[in-house]
Amino acid sequence: MVAELKNYIHEQYYFRLRLGVAGLIVLSLFTLLAFRFYYLQILHYDHYQTLAENNRISLVPTIPNRGLILDKNGVVLAHNFFVYTLEITPSKVKNLDSTIAELGQLIEVSSQDKKRFKKFREQSHSFESAPIRTHLNEIEAAKFAVNHFRFPGVEIKSRLFRHYPLGKLGSHMVGYIGRINDKDIENLKKDGVYSNYKGSDHIGKSGLEQFYEQQLHGVTGFQQVEIDADGHAVRVLSSNAPIPGDNLILSADSKLQEIAETAFGERRGALVAINPKTGEVLTYVSQPTFNPNLFVDGIDSENWKLLNESLDKPLINRPLRGIYPPGSTFKPFVALAGLEAGKRNPPFSIQDGGFFTLAGSSHRYRDWKPSGHGMVDMQKAITVSCDTFFYGLAMELGIERLTSFVSHFGFGRKSDLDIKGEIGGLLPTPEWKKRRYKQPWYPGETVIVGIGQGYTLVTPLQLAQATAILANNGVAMKPHLVTKIQNGLTGKQVDIQAIVQDRVELNPENMAIVKRGMVDVTLPGGTAASVGANAPYSIAAKTGTAQVIGIKQNEKYNEHGMNERHLDHALFIAFAPAEDPTIAVAVIVENGRHGGSTAGPIARKVMDYYLLGKMPAIEPSAVAAPVPASATGTATITEEELHD
């Protein structure tokens, strides 16, 4: 019994010893924990406090309202409105196809919507939402809202949409915005403005929308919001309001634009009208046009194909990027070069036999009028567009002198309009030819530059600018479409100052000769007599024709039975009133054949409205439809007008 008790006590002693050891271990481990807490909560409190703050506070960008684009009378060309879009975040959706199919049962999702969505998906990351439907109406939005729980990863977003209320009108000028792509991001980063685009998903892609992106976009605001781990905003802590973009006010007049575009009818071509004194662009037409609204949230592939593959090339910004030989519209500038160089000054005249030959060559450079124009002096040479006269003059001036003089009128270089993508055209020189073709310059090539043929290429904008410089007596004003920029917040307007781009000293006597010649063009006996008919103001003009396909030496150009798209382009330049011009116009009608008969009347309508406020009379299909081949012999059109 005693032994047992002893044993028991002994055992209990050992047990208690072990319990004590265990207790010590417990105590030491708890102390370890206490030290850990001390380390985290006391020593490194600031560090973790900051981390926690960063965790919960997020900056949410608030997108500024994009500036409006208004014409000179305040007519809205581009504005914004809120629309509901239905957007899918692909990474949050298990089965995309079945989700779209189910959505389709709820609200209408067209095959075009699906195609566009597919395109977006290919272009964006799966965690970015892409619109499956835009412009949801209230009923559709409500329908979806009720069924929202069935569609995780699908959301209704209300976003500001760009809209171009005038649609196709002036779309090449206004341009359009589109979704920001990787290349845009790259450019934004390069310009150091990417942070201002946090939250923005659209950017100007063409036209003024692109050029004035910085002004139109505005400054993105930020909201400091408390967020949860899923990124949902719980409450706003502070906010920094966005600054809306500036409004653009143009020199162009939408009414004038409409008149010009209507005047083109179904024809392709371009028209640019400039105020020669200020450089303000009054009308900027590229025909055919397109509806910019299609591009705002991504164009669907069908419409894209339609526009992109059309033979009429509606997407080409013709005034800026269409290049054409200037044809006879080049002659007034060659004439001025000759006069300023002391060649062909009155009373100099030639006897035109209908062709020109170079010394020691039998090759005949033919005049458009096989019989010739008889006695021709400078003024008449412009009026009747005498080729023979200008062949000889160009030869005598030489290519270098000729091109260096006319370059003062903006040929061969960009006119620096406030739209991107301009092509500089081409003023050929021997060096250029050597570089380009590794061939020497032949004298015959100088001869045809005299009548605006050969390598010479101009854009309609260049031609209009050259006409404006001529009208402004050699002073080149920088062309621009935007005249005022209005602060989006204060409404304060800042005028864009007229800038003198270049200036060439011209002898007023020489200018007078050229102007007289050009005025006579629109008077009876001139190549555009019908254009000037009954005009209460005087019009100085020049017609032109640009060959689309080459004609062999012994072949006669036969417009009957030719492919319509192989017909010559018709060109027409004019400024009015001739004594004190306020408008200079250049028109190109592709395959329009004769400057006087197709391009001229369009210019006349533009000038009538601009100078007189006169709406064009509704007339029989003369211009609205392509002129039928048989109409060339209309009584009112003289032989002079049929050619340039």
Place this chain on the structure above:
Amino acid sequence: MACLFFALLLSLFVLYSASGQDITRIYAQGFNVLAALGAMWLAANISPLNLERAARPLYILGMLLLIAVALFGTISHGARRWLNLGFMQIQPSELMRIAVPMMLAWYFASREGKSSASNFVIGSLLLAFPVALIMKQPDLGTSLLIASSGFYVLFLAGLSWRFLLVASASLLALMPVFWSLLHDYQRKRIEILFDPTQDPLGAGYHTIQAIIAIGSGGSAGKGWLNGTQTQLDFLPERTTDFIFAVFSEEFGFLGNMLLLTLFSLIIARGLVIASQAQNTFSRLLAGSITLNFFSYAFVNMGMVSGILPVVGVPLPLISYGGTSLVTLYLGFGILMSIHTHKKLVAT
């Protein structure tokens, strides 16, 4: 025992905050607590003698259930832990948390005084089988804790110091073998313990967010319901395994010290009960239960504060969850019974 009730109350407050002020969660946990208190009361009224008798059948039942789980268990989250009995789902590993120490305590009590090496070999085997089955489920956390509860019995029963030394040395040596036996996700957890930034949005996310929560709590905490990490959903599993981070964030260093003191008092009380117990079975059982309580608390707080790998172990008394709470209170009930019956046995 006042400490227990204080902890209970604390638990409900913390849970209210952790669940995003979801009062239904509180009701549910309230129900769990009532059930647990019921279990405690029941256990407190069973004499240690009867517990000793129940040890073997309970252990055998637990083993059978564990085998059944391995064969027909329901798979959820990639683990086979539950047994569907048709009318309810049970997790037999929870039962083993009580059954294993009881069994081992019984075994050593029946071999009283004869602490020969063979006893410890058999005891180890009794422990190894259930642990291996639970580890296979896989449920690393529970299996390790059951292993430790068994180990406590072995230790308190007088496992030789020399053996302990050799065992821990060989354990260290066997680490690489053990490592190779671990599941990928378990390995990942341990790797991430040493460098949570390795996978900040994946496996490391839990730890990183928990440490931020604890650290940003500071000395006095952000105040009840004001923990940003908690209230804004950054903390995962904040009502269960990571509830300590919530507590820490909202009550700070002082709160943590209070909780540690509370736990220490409970453990001290448990150890006192064990030392006063009059027979070997009660002694061993009480010691094991108390030390096991400590294991849970330490492992949980250790993993949440980033000094131990993340294993699925709840914080005793505080975490949400019915089964673990019932098991826990069952343990306390047993302690109470041992306490109240010490005189009875002695006489």
